[in-house]
Amino acid sequence: MGLKSVKWGIYHLFVAGFCLLMLYPVIWLIMSSFKPSDTIFLTANSLIPNPWVWDNYTIGWAGIGGRSFAVFIKNSLVIVVLSTIGAVLSSALVAFGFARLKFAGKAFWFSILMLTMMLPWEVTMIPQYVLFSKLGWLNSIKPLVIPTYFGHAFFIFLMIQFIRTIPVEMDEAAHIDGCNKFRLFYQIILPLIMPAVATAAIFSFYWKWDDLLGPVLYLNSPSKYPVSMALKMFLDNETISNWGAMFAMSVVTLLPVFLIFFFFQKYIVEGISTSGLKG
Template identity: 40%
Template sequence: MKYFPLYLKNTLILCFLTVVGTVFSSSLAAYGFSRIQWRGRNKVFLVALATMMIPFPVVMVPIYCMFRWLGWIGTLRPLWVGSFFAGAFNVFLLRQFFLTIPKDLSDAARIDGCSELRIYWQIMLPLCRPALMVVALFQFMFTWNDFLGPLIYLTDQKTFTLALGLQFFQSQHGGTEWHYLMAASTLVALPVIVLFFFTQKTFIEGISMTGLKG
């Protein structure tokens, strides 16, 4: 498995970009849905939640055609660009957490002359650190284990991720070289296990503090 370091590099790059994009865009959208009053806010939020009921196979072909038109097939871009457009589940999770924060904090900041962006950046984000960690961990684990996305968009072996590289490794050695396959699977699974071991306290805290207030 000589390409394993390259697969690891590609996967780490994807994880970094998707985590940053997801945390930033989802928290910004969640702040708008929970702390800023504007007409039709709840209706737009319900429409956003409704998108969670649309299965990926329904939109898979149109999205693929769009990325092919952009010339991105065979690159990593289709796998991380979408994370900067705020997924509905992450927005819902962070919105529920924002609703548990007393409005007096933001009202006092507005009286002192703080803009909405400054309130979001300097007051709300530090307070919702546990929820942000949950969203970041969810996104990291999804990207790390994602197989369908790389299978659809990646064509060059040098751009493969670990999940796709593991499948390619299995196809190379057939179904009988189980010792090689188990060793490769351990290398792929170990980082996620170690990460969750060191962050489980923050993860559980974020899940328990994210209520269903609405």
């Protein structure tokens, strides 16, 4: 066995061990979803359930408060899909404007855009709540969806960097052929930045799917709760918390996240790596 083979074996052994370390919490969650609720933390050091309890999934899917867990999944999908469409399309349009158009105060507005990326959400939380309250949007998905149609600073920056890698000569050729700015955007630029668009869509999906604070602030009807709030409903400070059902439904809610990452991971890598090629 040569030195190269030994290095290859050590490298892959290290990577496999590190991967197992990172995946251990997920493995523990999956195994715990098959344990009796009252023994989950008593047997936390043991991965193998004894006995195996399959009813956790049945009880969890039956939901809580007279509503099936399917209702909460549907609510999350509605919020995620509408928010992702709004965030991606509006961010792409704004990014095109910053990357290709000339207008007064362009550098100033771009600086303001970058500053918003460093502004904690907690700073704007109360003013936004007051605004949405005056608009009568409380207890609806409007505060969670409509603001996404005004662009997302991180997605705009990502797409600007991607658009700058596209030769300006393509714009000039399009203008010669009679393309206006809007046709230039959706017929030429938008198809070429699809890796960045896909990356933004995936991140938007992740962030909205996992969002808890937003729904806690604006939703107070259980029929409108997303999965993040539904999982919290399995825990009760006054009575016995149903950890088994909560862990089972946590596994169910992880499936869309894993599937999205598995099928679209190449877009994440391509979108992020390509966006840094040119400043």
